[in-house]
Amino acid sequence: MRLIFNTLTMQNFKSHQDLTVNFGEVTKITGDNAKGKSTIPETLPWLLYGTDAFGSKLDPSPITYEAEETKVSLLLTVGEKTVLLGRGVKKGKVNYYVNDVPSKAKEFKDVVDQLFDKEIFLSLFNPNYFFTLHWEKQRALLLQYVTAPANKEVIRHLPEEQGKYLGTLLKKHSLTDIEKIHRESKTSLDKKYIAAQSRTKTLKEQLEQFNDMNVPLESLKVEISQIDKQVREKEALLDSIWEKNQAYNSLQSKIRGLQDQIEMSKERWPYLKNEVIENTCKTCKRLLDEESVQAVKEEKQVRMDVYQVNHKKMITERDGLRLQLAEMEFNDVAELREEIRKLDESGQPLRAAIQNYSQITRLTEQVQQAAADEKDTLISLNESIFILDSIKAFKAKEAELQAEKVQGLFETLSIRLFETQKNGEMKNKFEIEKNGKPYRMLSLSEGIRAGLEVRDVLSQQSNLIVPVFVDNAESITSFKQPVGQLILSRVVAGQELKIEEVDA
Structure with missing residues (x-):
């Protein structure tokens, strides 16, 4: 799209009370200093945005005279469309006009914004404007028209393994998300790997404590089995003796019980033997007849006979048990118990040694598992590190390709879009150099040429052709x-203001 300035009309604008400028392909503005040369191109951004050519606030008030109203109008052509824009200030109030029709500020702004962007217009109109912007704004303004290299293009320039990894990952996630995932993963795995190393070391140290186990496990098992066999045999003997002693004690207890019964029986015999036969009834005290007395005597005799039979029976049973007891033997098992205790005690070191072998087996398995976990964690950690390094390489190559792409737009200027930090990361930067010198160190003429080259690149990339104003053209x-x-402003000593319209 091409923007053409046709006619500019100025009324009471700074030093110009009434001035009309007809623009050609080249418009030359010459004259001595303080003749209002720079005011003419300043009028154009003030009309559009209320600023000077650098985007700063501009006071259009008359300088050497008084006037009630300042007014500027511009007839311009944008593409195939011609529009007349006007702005004026009267008694402190700003007035806007579109095709001579009074408009509100927002309506005027909308018309201008639809024609072109403010930043790009000022950059194309005033070659020096671009360099007044912050470097991030300069960078963004230039790169908004330059597409970044496609992922596939960048990957083609990476080492095969890095390209293969990133190519697969980029099918599922963006590069930014991949980096977030693996930065978080690396942080987690760093801690996990340190913990895994510590666990492996601790388990190995525990295992090393058992390295003095010189006796084979099988020998220990044979020896302990022999001891256990002896213990079982002696415990079986102890059980057998205990059963015999139990029988002995039981028989002895029975004999004591019978002896107690015999003694009690002896005590009852005198009372039974000397029991007096009464001739009267114990209940009614009546005299008993001879037959009844005889019956009482016979009943006493029966009781005495029964007593004697029972008493003799107990003695016979006791004597029989005594004979059995005499044939039995009571064995003291204290010595046998001590032998069993000592045998069992002698096996404790062997059992402890066997237990140590069990711990060695367990610790060996734990060491192997810990080492495997450590290895797996390191593999995962190295994978995340490799991916992050691949992303770093991707960004570096992307920056390199983009820089090459941008650099290809310029003929004499060198453009720095990135700088490499100490950690290898690429950091955004923007600096323009000419012949190895940054813009801030260029001479006036070098600065103008640099501005014009940047301006032409922006024009080509934005597909917008805007008139350009070159001040101090005499330099x-x-x-x-x-x-x-092209609008040229040149100082000519001793000359009044002169405006020439020149065909290309």
């Missing part, structure tokens, strides 16, 4: 003709 003898209308 450069020659420069490449920029695209679009």
Whole structure:
């Protein structure tokens, strides 16, 4: 799209009370200092945005005279459309006009914004404006028209393994998300790997404590089995003796019980033997007849006979048990118990040694598992590190390709879009150099040429052709003709203001 300035009308704008400028392909503005040369191009951004050519606030008030109203109008052509825009200030109030129709500020702004973007317009109109912006804004303004290299293009320039990994991952996630995932993963795995190393070391140290186990496990098992066999045999003997002693004690207890019964029986015999036969009834005290007395005597005799039979029976049973007891033997098992205790005690070191072998087996398995976990964690950690390094390489190559792409737009200028930090990361940067010198160190003529080259690149990339204003044109003898209308301001000593419209 091409923007063409046709006619500019100025009324009471700074030093110009009434001035009309007709623009050609080249418009030359010459004159001595303080003749209002720079005011003419300043009028154009003030009309559109209320600023000077650098985007700063501008006071259009008359300088050497008084006037009630300041007004500027511009007839311009944008593509195939012609529009007349006007702005004025009267008694402190700003007035807007579109095709001579009074408009509100927002309506006027909308019309201008639809024509072109403010930043790009000022950058194309005033070659020096671009360099007044912050470097991040300069960078963004240039790169908004330059597409970044496609992922596939960047991957083709990476080492095969890195390209293969990233190519697969980029099918599922963006590069930013991949980096977030693996940065978080690396942080987690770093801690996990340190913990895994510590666990492996601790378990190995525990295992090393058992390295003095010189006796084979099988020998220990044979020896302990022999001891256990002896213990079982002696315990079986102890059980057998205990059963016999139990029988002995039981028989002895029975004999004592019978002896007690015999003694009690002996005590009852005198009472039974000397029991007096009464001739009267114990209940009614009546005299008993001879037959009844005889019956009482016979009943006593029966009781005495029964007593004697029972008493003799107990003695016979006791004597029989005594004979059995005499044939039995009571064995003291204290010595046998002590033998069993000592045998069992002698097996404790063997059992402890066997237990140590069990711990060695367990610790060996734990060491192997810990080492495997440590190895797996290291593999995962190295994978995340490799992916992060691949992303770093991707960004570096992307930056390199993008820089090459941007650099290819310029003929004499060098553009720095990135700088490499100490950690290898690429950091955004923007600096323009000419012949190895940064813009801030260029001479006036070098700065103008650099501005014109940047301006032409922005024009080509944005597909927008805007008139360009070159101030202090007397400082450069020659420069490449920029695209679009050219407005030149040149100081000529002793000359009044002169405006020339020159065909290309």
